[in-house]
Amino acid sequence: MRVRRTTIHPHRDARGMILEPLERGELSRYVTIHIAVSEPQAVRGNHCHPHCEEVLIVSGPGLVRFEDGEECRDETVQADEVARFDVAPGVAHAVRNTGDSPSLVIVFSTRPTTNSGETVPVRLL
Numbered sequence: 001m002r003v004r005r006t007t008i009h010p011h012r013d014a015r016g017m018i019l020e021p022l023e024r025g026e027l028s029r030y031v032t033i034h035i036a037v038s039e040p041q042a043v044r045g046n047h048c049h050p051h052c053e054e055v056l057i058v059s060g061p062g063l064v065r066f067e068d069g070e071e072c073r074d075e076t077v078q079a080d081e082v083a084r085f086d087v088a089p090g091v092a093h094a095v096r097n098t099g100d101s102p103s104l105v106i107v108f109s110t111r112p113t114t115n116s117g118e119t120v121p122v123r124l125l
Contacts, residue, residue: 001073002088003066008057010082019082021057021106030055030108037104038097043125044105045094049118054093056085057106061099065124067092072124092122 010019036044048067058064060077067073068091077083079099087093097103113119 001066001068001071002091003068003073003093004086005075006084006086008082008084017082019057021084022055022108027108029053030110032107032109032112032114034107034109034113035104036107037102038095039102040097040100043094043096046092046124047094047119047121048090048092049109049111049113050090050120052089052109052111052113052118054087054110055108056087056093056095057104057108058083058085058095059104061097062103062105063096063098063125065094065096067122067124092124094124096125 008019010017038044058077060081061079062077064075095105111118
């Protein structure tokens with residue numbers, strides 16, 4: 001599976017949390033950033049990008065599903081967890097908010113994906 005998972009350790013206090021989703025110097029690789037607030041049980045994604053690498057930052061709780069050719073993998077992000085997924089070109093992905101309040105997904109892409117023909121629908125969740 002051409003997906004790598006990393007746990008992000010945000011700073012949390014009475015005000016909420018703050019996190020650094022990318023390493024120093026990494027931002028210049030990406031040409032678009034999407035921020036999605038997903039309602040409970042909503043699904044984002046259900047697609048792949050044939051020529052685009054993406055980084056998905058998922059604040060749990062959530063279920064993330066990947067499909068790479070014949071291989072399918074589910075990843076669970078717990079309610080108090082923030083996970084980073086580095087997704088290779090052509091790997092289908094979808095994120096479901098499994099909680100009872102809105103959740104956050106941040107996506108960094110190496111190519112434009114909106115209205116560019118770069119997004120191919122794939123039903124995963």
